Amino acid sequence: MEVLGYFATSWMDPYLLVLTALGTFAGIYVGAIPGLSVTMAASILISFTFKWEVTEALAVIAGVYVGGVYGGARTAILLNIPGAPSAIATALDGYPLAQKGLAGEAIGLSTVMSVLGGLIGVLALALAAPVIAEFAIRFTSRDYMLLGIIGILLVGTLSGESFARGAFAGALGVMIGMIGLDPMTAETRFTYGSINLMGGVPFVVAMIGFFGVAEALVQLEHVAATPVKQKVTRIVPAWADVRRYLGLGLKSSGLGTLIGALPGTGGDIAALLAYDQAKRSTKNSEVPFGEGAKEGLIAPETANNAAVGGAFVPMLTLGIPGDAVTAIIIGALYIHGLKPGPLLLTDTPHLFWFIVGNLTLANLFLLVFGLTGIRIFTKVVECPRAVLIPLIVILSAVGAYAIQNNPVHITWALGFGVVGYFLKRYGFQVGPIILGVILGPMIDSNYRRAMIGAQESVGGFLFDLVSNPISLVLTCALVFMLLSQLPFWRRRG
Amino acid sequence: MKTPDTVRPGERAFALLLVLFAGYAFREAYGISGFSGLTTGGVMPMLASGVMVVTALVILADTLRAPSGDGGGVRGVVAYLFPLRVVLFTALVGVYVAAIPWVGFLPASAGLLFVAIWALWRRGPVWAAGVSALSIGVIYVLFRVVFQVVLPAGSLWQ
Incomplete structure (x- = not known):
């Protein structure tokens, strides 16, 4: 009964209800407008909401997340421009459907299946997280250190052109996270006598720079692109279609939840894998894949929304983000004095069940907003990049300043943006950098605790890594990850 | 990969x-x-x-x-x-960041928006001025009034 009360917090409180609705609504547009991304919006939002109650901040950010993952599909279907990476696979069959005059049907079907996927992902979160957290209470400092390293490397492995680039980006993030006073000895690290640097680099500033400013600079290349307009008619899908594709939707939801729950993966990988799986398993599609197969639309859309719930599992139970947005939500929890990890569920169960309830609510709002307001939507997404790009810079400036009301942070965000632009041009992903900034201090403190526990003996430290079952499994996972990147292994693969 | x-x-x-x-x-x-x-x-x-x-x-x-x-x-x-567009836009953003402590956030942002939209959109100064004014109005209402965020003040314009 108590759990139900926590679950229904945002359903019963009109203010939270409105915030969730607004977040979901805004998220659909953020996800849909090419040039804006959910990670960018979430990182900027944190800087405005950090003075709010944690439930209020989470209601908006979770709404933006759920809406944003879905919103990317709309521009993928209407304009053949995925609004978000998670909608890349959606465009493959969604756009051909729109070209056949079935844009409304494609949007309706993708909305219903996105909600199905989202709800299954949340159900998995509700069922799996308490079990994993119960187990994770046994984790020691060295296990958290290993988890942090694995989390950064996984993002680096899966999101860039090469493992070396991902690992470099992750290590660079850790270095940025080390700037300031050492929390254990108050020794200065990379401060060069600057008072501003002594306080460290707020990770929100790094996020805004790498995700906001850098993306704005990259987007300048496409500033002249003009979208193609589509005619949208009936949007509510036929019941027969929903029933026919329910099996595929459930299968893709399961896959999406699992992929989303793996640290470092997210909706984009879940969608691509689900698309691939649907292509292999569908025997008698009415239309070939790539030419407007509804299966090719449903599988990625269900999977990427299911991945949202999945991504919350490692974040809330282990403190390891499932993807870039959950990395930002971890940041939001830290800002509010909470520490994501197994103790979050035991110390603050109300917050966990609030998140579960709020994600469910956001999915229901998604159904409402997804099936309505399409005419206004088609007008808004035509907003030219020439207006969006300078607006992103201005929002980034407000966000960077708002954290500590320090104008220097605006300059830092711009600097990170320029560095991020160069890195992106040469195939580096900025996700591992942000994870490094957030998880770096956690890895540092846990490493030092573990080493002190081993009485500063390298042999003792290494023995601890393999003598405890949990540490052994994590060490093996880390070693396997590193070995799998060696040339001889990859050639065999 | x-x-x-x-x-x-x-x-x-x-x-x-x-x-x-x-x-x-x-x-x-x-x-x-x-x-x-x-x-x-x-x-x-x-x-x-x-x-x-x-x-x-x-x-x-x-x-x-x-x-x-x-x-x-x-x-x-x-x-x-270093495409010219990126170089010029980055320089413009640099001037914007330098101008904030001097003229304040709202005038500096209005300037950035006007110049950038005029140069990138190519629909003339009237459109650029209109869109900039509207955007600044929305930003002010949303952040200063709704979110109650403190916007950077300038030495010439508080």
């Missing part, structure tokens, strides 16, 4: 810069506490910068092995990395 078949313009020089930067970062990390202990404040920075050195060397080796693509030379690098 996909690897491009050929190196991008300037990629080898960029990889070399990464090696040099990583080496400098390692030297600075060593300067924190050297090898004086296994739990000192310098250990994690040294480990992280060590990873940077190794991976930067791998990236450099990869780029040296890969065949050169089209558009090499200084012109290719400039065209790829």
Whole structure:
């Protein structure tokens, strides 16, 4: 009964209800407008909401997340421009459907299946997280250190052109996270006598720079692109279609939840894998894949929304983000004095069940907003990049300043943006950098605790890594990850 | 993971810069506490910068092995990395950041929006002024009034 009360917090409180609705609504547009991304919006939002109650901040950010993952599909279907990476696979069959005059049907079907996927992902979160957290209470400092390293490397492995680039980006993030006073000895690290640097680099500033400013600079290349307009008619899908594709939707939801729950993966990988799986398993599609197969639309859309719930599992139970947005939500929890990890569920169960309830609510709002307001939507997404790009810079400036009301942070965000632009041009992903900034201090403190526990003996430290079952499994996972990147292994693969 | 078949313009020089930067970062990390202990404040920075050195060397080796693509030379690098639009926009953003403490957030933002929209959209100064004014109005209401965020003040304009 108590759990139900926590679950229904945002359903019963009109203010939270409105915030969730607004977040979901805004998220659909953020996800849909090419040039804006959910990670960018979430990182900027944190800087405005950090003075709010944690439930209020989470209601908006979770709404933006759920809406944003879905919103990317709309521009993928209407304009053949995925609004978000998670909608890349959606465009493959969604756009051909729109070209056949079935844009409304494609949007309706993708909305219903996105909600199905989202709800299954949340159900998995509700069922799996308490079990994993119960187990994770046994984790020691060295296990958290290993988890942090694995989390950064996984993002680096899966999101860039090469493992070396991902690992470099992750290590660079850790270095940025080390700037300031050492929390254990108050020794200065990379401060060069600057008072501003002594306080460290707020990770929100790094996020805004790498995700906001850098993306704005990259987007300048496409500033002249003009979208193609589509005619949208009936949007509510036929019941027969929903029933026919329910099996595929459930299968893709399961896959999406699992992929989303793996640290470092997210909706984009879940969608691509689900698309691939649907292509292999569908025997008698009415239309070939790539030419407007509804299966090719449903599988990625269900999977990427299911991945949202999945991504919350490692974040809330282990403190390891499932993807870039959950990395930002971890940041939001830290800002509010909470520490994501197994103790979050035991110390603050109300917050966990609030998140579960709020994600469910956001999915229901998604159904409402997804099936309505399409005419206004088609007008808004035509907003030219020439207006969006300078607006992103201005929002980034407000966000960077708002954290500590320090104008220097605006300059830092711009600097990170320029560095991020160069890195992106040469195939580096900025996700591992942000994870490094957030998880770096956690890895540092846990490493030092573990080493002190081993009485500063390298042999003792290494023995601890393999003598405890949990540490052994994590060490093996880390070693396997590193070995799998060696040339001889990859050639065999 | 996909690897491009050929190196991008300037990629080898960029990889070399990464090696040099990583080496400098390692030297600075060593300067924190050297090898004086296994739990000192310098250990994690040294480990992280060590990873940077190794991976930067791998990236450099990869780029040296890969065949050169089209558009090499200084012109290719400039065209790829420093298109005029990016350079001018970055310079404009630099001026904007420098102007904020002087003229304040709202006038500086209005200036950035007007110049950027006029230059990028090419629909004339009236459109640019109209969209800029509307955007600034929305930003003010949303952030100052609704979110109650403190916006940066200037010495000339509070």
